[in-house]
Structure formats: C-alpha cells, structure tokens
Amino acid sequence: DAGITQSPRHKVTETGTPVTLRCHQTENHRYMYWYRQDPGHGLRLIHYSYGVKDTDKGEVSDGYSVSRSKTEDFLLTLESATSSQTSVYFCAITGDLPSVEQFFGPGTRLTVL
Amino acid sequence: AQSVTQLGSHVSVSEGALVLLRCNYSSSVPPYLFWYVQYPNQGLQLLLKYTSAATLVKGINGFEAEFKKSETSFHLTKPSAHMSDAAEYFCAVSDGSGGSNYKLTFGKGTLLTVNP
Numbered sequence: 704d705a706g707i708t709q710s711p712r713h714k715v716t717e718t719g720t721p722v723t724l725r726c727h728q729t730e731n732h733r734y735m736y737w738y739r740q741d742p743g744h745g746l747r748l749i750h751y752s753y754g755v756k757d758t759d760k761g762e763v764s765d766g767y768s769v770s771r772s773k774t775e776d777f778l779l780t781l782e783s784a785t786s787s788q789t790s791v792y793f794c795a796i797t798g799d800l801p802s803v804e805q806f807f808g809p810g811t812r813l814t815v816l
Numbered sequence: 817a818q819s820v821t822q823l824g825s826h827v828s829v830s831e832g833a834l835v836l837l838r839c840n841y842s843s844s845v846p847p848y849l850f851w852y853v854q855y856p857n858q859g860l861q862l863l864l865k866y867t868s869a870a871t872l873v874k875g876i877n878g879f880e881a882e883f884k885k886s887e888t889s890f891h892l893t894k895p896s897a898h899m900s901d902a903a904e905y906f907c908a909v910s911d912g913s914g915g916s917n918y919k920l921t922f923g924k925g926t927l928l929t930v931n932p
Contacts, residue, residue, distance in 0.1 A: 734917060734918055736919070743825070743924060744924060745906060745922040745923055745924040745925050746860075746906065746922040747922075748919060748920075751917060751919065753917045759917070761919075793859060793860070795860075797918050801867075803848055803865075803867065803910060803912050803918050804850060804862050804865050805918070805920055806862070807852075807859040807860040807861075808859055809858065809859045810857075810858075810859050
C-alpha cells in the first residue's frame with residue numbers, strides 16, 4: 704500500500720471556524736490531490752499540487768485553500784467552514800509516467816454544524 | 817474536457833451471478849481508464865487500469881474490463897459475484913499527460929449489492 708496518511712480522520716466543527724486537514728506521504732511522489740466525496744457526486748477535485756509550492760484549483764475550489772511547503776505534506780484549509788463543506792475528504796498521490804494511477808489515503812470525515 | 821458516465825447508480829446481483837458495471841467515457845485524446853473500488857468507510861483502491869496496451873485488462877479479485885474505442889466504453893465484469901464484492905465502484909478517465917498533471921475525472925459511482 705502507498706504510504707499516505709490523513710489527519711485528523713474525523714472532525715466535528717462549527718460554522719465559521721477555520722479547519723486544516725493534513726495529507727502526508729512517504730512515497731516522494733510529485734503530484735498530490737485533494738478530493739471531496741458526496742453522495743451522488745462521486746469524487747470531485749478541490750485542489751492539486753504538482754510540486755513544492757506549486758498548486759492549482761480543481762473544479763470545486765471555492766472556500767478552500769491549499770499549501771505545500773515540502774514534498775511529503777499537502778494541507779487543505781477551510782478558512783471559514785460552512786455546512787455545505789460537510790463531506791468526506793480524500794487525499795491522493797501519483798508519480799510521473801509510467802505510473803499514472805492515483806493512490807488514495809483513508810479519508811477524513813468532516814462535519815460542520 | 818473529459819467526462820465519465822456510469823450507467824446505474826445501484827446494481828444488485830445474486831451470489832455466483834455475472835457482475836457487469838457499465839462505464840462510458842468522453843475524451844478528445846487517447847484515454848487512460850481506471851476502475852477503483854471503495855469498501856465502506858475506506859479509501860479508494862485501484863482494481864485495474866487501461867494505459868493503451870492490451871484492450872482486455874485483468875485486475876485484482878477476478879475483475880476484468882475491456883476497452884472498446886468504437887463504443888467509448890470500459891465496462892467492468894466478473895464472471896461470478898462473491899459476497900465480498902459488495903462495495904462502490906468508480907470509473908475514472910485521464911489523458912495520461914504530465915501536461916494535465918495526471919488529473920482524473922470520476923464517474924458518480926455504482927453501488928454493487930450481492931444477495932445470498
């Protein structure tokens with residue numbers, strides 16, 4: 704299994720509070736991704752990173768920011784959490800060719816009250 | 817832009833029956849295609865992938881998928897369902913290019929139920 708951990712695994716917070724989720728990898732892979740999973744929507748890309756300090760938006764980036772200060776860590780921040788951000792968040796990683804598949808972390812279940 | 821359509825959000829089969837989960841894709845370039853499985857309260861696990869080599873791809877747990885360019889399909893099959901196959905399955909497409917940062921586009925998923 705790819706070495707990917709996510710923390711915390713579960714979090715309950717209140718509307719308006721800041722929240723940071725962490726993804727940590729031990730594979731030294733260049734690419735990292737944050738997704739959210741909601742019933743009926745599959746997985747949707749929030750933000751991704753293609754190197755240290757190199758990040759870009761995905762399809763559902765509003766209300767989220769990311770940072771990657773070192774290869775192994777990719778942080779997702781909700782500046783002011785809203786109830787619509789209640790979801791399960793997955794981190795994924797991939798290397799360069801020939802391996803193009805993404806490997807997923809165990810997920811973080813976030814509830815915003 | 818790429819897209820994936822999974823026909824049937826819920827498929828129910830009997831144990832021992834054929835499993836067929838449908839996936840159609842749209843891509844302007846030769847695609848890389850993937851099937852992932854998600855068991856309850858877990859992350860996604862790669863079942864198999866198509867990367868422009870053999871069109872019939874074999875994966876883990878007895879699953880296989882066939883890439884059909886003319887039909888833009890990549891359906892997942894297993895000859896005989898087992899209770900342990902009950903899970904949600906996701907089809908995904910990529911252009912396999914570093915220029916796109918190897919991003920995946922996922923279908924909405926198909927929940928497979930296996931009845932005893």
